[in-house]
Amino acid sequence: MDVRPNDDDVVSLRTAKAELPLYVTRIKVYPRAIKGLWRRVKWAAVMLLLGLYYVVPWLRWDRGPNAPNQAILIDLDGRRGWFFDVVIWPQEIYFVTGFLILAAFGLFLATSLFGRVWCGFACPQTVWTDLFMLVERLIEGDRNERMRLDRTPMSADKAMRKGLKHAAWLVIAAATGGAWVFYYVDAPSTLVKIFRGEASLETYFFIGLFTATTYILAGWAREQVCTYMCPWPRFQAAMLDEQSVIVTYQKWRGEPRGKHKAGASWDSRGDCVDCSLCVAVCPTGIDIRDGQQIECIGCGLCIDACTQTMGKVGRAPDLIRWDTLANQQAKDKGADRIAWRPLRPRTLLYAALLAIVAAVILAAFFLRSDTELTVQRDRSPNFVRLSNGDIRNSYAVKILNKRRDDQRFQLAVEDLPGATVGSVGAGIEGSGAGTGLTVHPDAVGTFRIFLTVPAGAAPSGSKPIEFTIRDATGRQRASHGAVFVGPTH
């Protein structure tokens, strides 16, 4: 399908642009309440997503002593993420990157199949705006009442309603900001500290920040976030094609539109009775009958509205429906229905990328080691010649023990005949004696290691070597490459 504008479109677009000022004052949208299938789906999504968001920080998970009992915790002080029994260390940040890539490809796939389904049903902006609109409706009434209230001069009743609405919005916004913080700290104890004024300044700052953003974005900015601030509507055009299922007005069936009197003939006219209910319920205030528009978030509420109207006037439902542009264009021309093709090159590509990234993440997860070893050689001096002529290099060795019990490791070096390994002192979080290095649970043990080679066996210049650590059973748990430097012959 060629979706490029024709010459007439370009001319009219240029004319329109020439006439449009750079700044247009927002026309406030007063969405009307509507009942129907897609409204119910949206409420289900709102309840599920808000429920998850507010409840998850309160889930407890017993990990034994010396570990937090919060099921999901991004522990910035402890520098790790706790997800039930899975612990993600800073060294494993690639898992987070992998999940973000996975989410991006999932979004691309969903968009190429079902248009802006994310925007209409799952985006936080949509979910919180739905909640704020519900509160507004309960306090100020439905569309017509709210419009009337806004037109009337200030009175005690108006001040009371407006004040109550904003107070309720602020409570929800504060709960949202608080819940966000609870993902980073222990929720129950932090809640008590917040109310006692004993929480940290950072805690109050982030609660304030997220309270303000929730209140402004969901209470005041609303559809303007989707239309002007969010880049996603611009990107998504690249993922859509004529086979994507989107909300469409069936022009071929609805036009010519016009008011209809009960009992009057339906001949020579379309099914649209121009009731404007589809416009009144739209959260972005657009008319879907004007065709695809960047403001449309694909929420489906205009489908519910028109289904209601069609029922009242006794016409078949689905004048506005989920459909593909390909099918609508065929119907427009009186041609046969074009079946939906979910399996298309772009959807197959997104699905394949999704599967590959998921497989890589799973493989990396199941192959991840519970021990990590890093070795850093001291460069100043490069080596030390002992009184008996032996050559010594020193190294800073770090062993990460991700397990929940003390681990004792035997450190060895390969590819350096005659070398002896020794350590001195205690590590920051572990202790060492000889090559038996003990690292405490969930900790990094840091050790100073000396590698000594008899004078005759010392390499000339730099020689690659490998450090290995084995557990008490003799199983190799990790290795790390380094070099040993001797005097140049």
Ligand code: SF4
């Ligand atoms: S046009 Fe319909 S689907 Fe699009 S945002 Fe408005 S109500 Fe939702």
Ligand code: SF4
């Ligand atoms: S709700 Fe249906 S009948 Fe009413 S104006 Fe919209 S498209 Fe026409």
